[in-house]
Amino acid sequence: MTDTTVTIVVDALGGDDAPTVVLEGVDAALAADSALSIILTGPVEVVESFAAARERVRAVPTTEFIDMAEHPANAVRTKKDSSIVVGCRLVKDGEAAGFFSAGSTGACMAAATLVMGRIPGVSRPAIATVIPASERPSVLLDIGANADVKAENLVQFGLMGRAYAQVVLGVSEPSVALLNIGEEPTKGSMLAQEAHALMVDAVPGFMGNVEGRDIPAGTADVIVTDGFTGNVALKLLEGLAKTLLTQVKDAMTSTPIRTMAAAVLKEPLMELKERINPDVYGGAPLLGVRGVCIIGHGSSNARAVAAGIAVAARAVRGGLTERIATAVGK
Amino acid sequence: MTDTTVTIVVDALGGDDAPTVVLEGVDAALAADSALSIILTGPVEVVESFAAARERVRAVPTTEFIDMAEHPANAVRTKKDSSIVVGCRLVKDGEAAGFFSAGSTGACMAAATLVMGRIPGVSRPAIATVIPASERPSVLLDIGANADVKAENLVQFGLMGRAYAQVVLGVSEPSVALLNIGEEPTKGSMLAQEAHALMVDAVPGFMGNVEGRDIPAGTADVIVTDGFTGNVALKLLEGLAKTLLTQVKDAMTSTPIRTMAAAVLKEPLMELKERINPDVYGGAPLLGVRGVCIIGHGSSNARAVAAGIAVAARAVRGGLTERIATAVGK
Numbered sequence: 001m002t003d004t005t006v007t008i009v010v011d012a013l014g015g016d017d018a019p020t021v022v023l024e025g026v027d028a029a030l031a032a033d034s035a036l037s038i039i040l041t042g043p044v045e046v047v048e049s050f051a052a053a054r055e056r057v058r059a060v061p062t063t064e065f066i067d068m069a070e071h072p073a074n075a076v077r078t079k080k081d082s083s084i085v086v087g088c089r090l091v092k093d094g095e096a097a098g099f100f101s102a103g104s105t106g107a108c109m110a111a112a113t114l115v116m117g118r119i120p121g122v123s124r125p126a127i128a129t130v131i132p133a134s135e136r137p138s139v140l141l142d143i144g145a146n147a148d149v150k151a152e153n154l155v156q157f158g159l160m161g162r163a164y165a166q167v168v169l170g171v172s173e174p175s176v177a178l179l180n181i182g183e184e185p186t187k188g189s190m191l192a193q194e195a196h197a198l199m200v201d202a203v204p205g206f207m208g209n210v211e212g213r214d215i216p217a218g219t220a221d222v223i224v225t226d227g228f229t230g231n232v233a234l235k236l237l238e239g240l241a242k243t244l245l246t247q248v249k250d251a252m253t254s255t256p257i258r259t260m261a262a263a264v265l266k267e268p269l270m271e272l273k274e275r276i277n278p279d280v281y282g283g284a285p286l287l288g289v290r291g292v293c294i295i296g297h298g299s300s301n302a303r304a305v306a307a308g309i310a311v312a313a314r315a316v317r318g319g320l321t322e323r324i325a326t327a328v329g330k
Numbered sequence: 331m332t333d334t335t336v337t338i339v340v341d342a343l344g345g346d347d348a349p350t351v352v353l354e355g356v357d358a359a360l361a362a363d364s365a366l367s368i369i370l371t372g373p374v375e376v377v378e379s380f381a382a383a384r385e386r387v388r389a390v391p392t393t394e395f396i397d398m399a400e401h402p403a404n405a406v407r408t409k410k411d412s413s414i415v416v417g418c419r420l421v422k423d424g425e426a427a428g429f430f431s432a433g434s435t436g437a438c439m440a441a442a443t444l445v446m447g448r449i450p451g452v453s454r455p456a457i458a459t460v461i462p463a464s465e466r467p468s469v470l471l472d473i474g475a476n477a478d479v480k481a482e483n484l485v486q487f488g489l490m491g492r493a494y495a496q497v498v499l500g501v502s503e504p505s506v507a508l509l510n511i512g513e514e515p516t517k518g519s520m521l522a523q524e525a526h527a528l529m530v531d532a533v534p535g536f537m538g539n540v541e542g543r544d545i546p547a548g549t550a551d552v553i554v555t556d557g558f559t560g561n562v563a564l565k566l567l568e569g570l571a572k573t574l575l576t577q578v579k580d581a582m583t584s585t586p587i588r589t590m591a592a593a594v595l596k597e598p599l600m601e602l603k604e605r606i607n608p609d610v611y612g613g614a615p616l617l618g619v620r621g622v623c624i625i626g627h628g629s630s631n632a633r634a635v636a637a638g639i640a641v642a643a644r645a646v647r648g649g650l651t652e653r654i655a656t657a658v659g660k
Contacts, residue, residue: 144511147511147518147519147520147522148519148520148521179562181474181477181557181558181561181562181565188477188558189477189478189558190477190478191478192477192558211561211562211565212561212562212563212564212565212566212567212568212569213565213566213568213569214569215566215569215570216566216569216570216573216574217569217573225562227511228511228518228519228522228559229558229559229562231511231541231542232509232511232541232542232555232559232562232563233542233562233563233566234542235511235541235542235543236542236543236545236546236563236566236567237542237566237570238542238543239542239543239544239545239546239547240545240546240567240570240571240574241570241574243546243547244546244570244571244574244575244606245574247602247605247606248578248599248602251595251598251599251601251602252595252598252599254598257594258594258595258598260594261591261592261594261595262591262595264587264588264590264591265581265582265588265591265592265595268581268582268584268588269578269581269582271581272577272578272581275577276574276577
């Protein structure tokens with residue numbers, strides 16, 4: 001069985017090491033998926049020659065660039081010929097089914113929401129991420145699109161996260177949990193209590209509250225929270241994993257004899273680092289917009305870019321947008 | 331120079347392994363501090379014989395016990411002769427200057443607030459904890475006393491956390507940061523933006539926003555947040571550190587040769603585990619009540635109990651309550 005043909009737009013300018021790692025990532029993604037086509041947006045001198053040398057790549061030259069430091073919504077409104085805005089428009093116009101960028105998260109979010117538009121019924125799109133847990137990965141959302149939310153938004157995050165877990169983790173009936181500071185329904189903030197009461201009826205697979213310790217434990221397929229708490233949790237997770245593994249490495253190389261012993265353990269420890277590396281899940285989807293939109297880390301390497309493109313293709317093939325429309329439209 | 335004489339009340343029934351580990355912890359604390367006296371609250375058969383055999387221990391027998399599962403405020407109101415309520419009353423009555431329990435956090439919080447009362451000017455007491463960061467430790471608060479807060483509460487948390495950092499970390503001019511999802515003052519939730527604006531003027535040493543990744547990095551001496559976000563962050567931190575170190579251990583013992591190499595590295599890794607062990611900072615203070623109140627982890631061992639008692643004594647000697655009264659009363 002061959003995969004369905006899918007076209008993904010890739011922002012050649014997205015990320016700290018663009019365009020080099022983006023182009024390498026595109027090549028890797030194409031090599032891994034023979035039914036994949038790419039549209040590249042970016043400066044003519046970057047995209048034209050690259051596309052000319054490849055069968056399944058089309059170039060759409062753009063003249064503007066949105067910097068990480070710019071105000072996202074303003075930049076999207078004024079820079080209509082930027083690689084991000086044009087990329088989202090190609091999805092809107094049906095030229096491609098999904099968009100990938102490792103550029104400014106805020107600009108991608110603003111462009112996708114303004115240009116592609118929201119799925120009918122979705123009041124607030126949310127950004128999700130896959131947490132590589134010890135037992136099985138979890139989808140965590142919102143990780144920063146909405147710092148202030150209402151309980152109804154959290155219900156929709158649960159439905160959208162569920163659709164994403166079905167498509168990207170391949171779980172047919174994902175469990176959905178609410179992040180809270182106690183297990184009982186009456187625990188936590190007023191927002192969490194209200195959301196719990198609504199989710200019981202509105203979200204299939206709802207298993208109740210989980211706590212902070214459950215995020216890296218893989219207790220639920222989907223963990224729902226507001227964008228403030230989710231962003232703090234994600235950055236804490238990334239920061240601590242990095243700090244701890246560095247400390248382990250330092251401790252293991254503090255004397256020559258220890259360094260020799262550590263050499264024997266390099267392989268399993270690299271495997272572990274690999275297993276908890278979020279790159280393999282390829283970036284963060286903006287859920288709730290009309291079209292697949294995957295946002296990569298600014299520090300993405302070629303492999304992370306390839307993984308992001310692959311996830312975009314998987315989300316398209318799995319009917320992510322339609323699943324969200326059906327779930328939220330109910 | 332000898333330390334000032336200090337009396338701390340200890341709840342003999344607090345914690346999963348009470349009273350055994352509590353009594354061992356009291357002995358260790360007494361051995362380490364010759365100017366320390368203890369009042370033990372708990373069942374007569376536990377406290378009387380223990381006190382009779384020791385010079386600096388006095389027994390105050392109690393007849394009731396508050397379980398971890400009980401509704402805290404109700405339990406405190408009805409069980410007036412419980413080890414927790416009597417312990418707090420001994421502080422209120424001036425028989426002791428501080429209280430330590432590894433029992434129910436909610437019950438300790440309710441008892442300390444109701445019985446000792448709040449420091450004039452403090453609207454919401456908060457629970458803090460010391461995060462053992464890689465560079466230098468940070469005080470994080472609130473970690474769960476207040477799931478819903480106003481910006482004014484966060485300002486007071488900053489002032490109270492600062493007093494605690496002065497006394498317990500020994501930093502004379504602690505830096506104070508607001509936990510947020512971006513560094514700029516205009517980032518984050520409405521609450522965070524409002525709190526930032528107030529803290530600039532009201533909190534000495536205020537350095538602005540920090541993000542989730544800064545919690546384990548030791549970027550600020552004091553990190554302020556609401557009790558919902560703080561609780562999620564703390565439990566995530568504890569959960570991830572445990573998960574990661576277990577994964578490192580598993581990876582290192584996956585074959586006989588690796589296990590041999592791992593044996594050479596046991597010492598530095600245990601040292602690391604020790605360095606990031608929160609036990610050394612001895613439990614979580616409830617800040618804002620009239621008297622020192624330190625709440626230990628339910629899973630405290632004798633060493634953690636001893637550390638908690640030592641921190642209570644240090645907080646008393648450092649004038650924690652007076653410092654908070656002065657800072658908040660301004």
